[in-house]
Amino acid sequence: QLEGCVKKLKASQHLMGTPPTMTQAMNAIREILSDDTIAPVTVDRIIAEVAGIYGVTSDDIRSMKRSSQISTARKVAAYVIKEMTQLSLQNIGAELGGKNHSTVSFYIDSISEAVATDSGTKETIEDIIKNIKGATS
Incomplete structure (x- = not known):
């Protein structure tokens, strides 16, 4: 722009x-800078939204902590980042605290499977994406 x-x-x-x-x-x-312009979706915004939904911090998602709640939030963040941005798996991993691309691929596959089989997970992901899109428009 x-x-x-x-x-x-x-x-x-x-x-x-x-x-x-x-x-x-x-x-x-x-x-x-008019109001009609849609602000770009940022990784920081995605991570902050996911963190808020899962009751963890953005720093937790980017950390090496492995509690179930943080791990789930990290996987969801990876999935949503992949859905909403053009970042490569390697770049998503870098944003998530230095994870490698195969780990990020595992995260995304894990959440993709959960979205396909669990309506609660699907609704949560849809809500996160709606919230992020609403905040940027």
């Missing part, structure tokens, strides 16, 4: 033959 703003200012300069003014720059930036 910011790159588009710069291109717009350059095009204006080219057409008018004068450097862009501060007012033009502020107007261009205001356009990209």
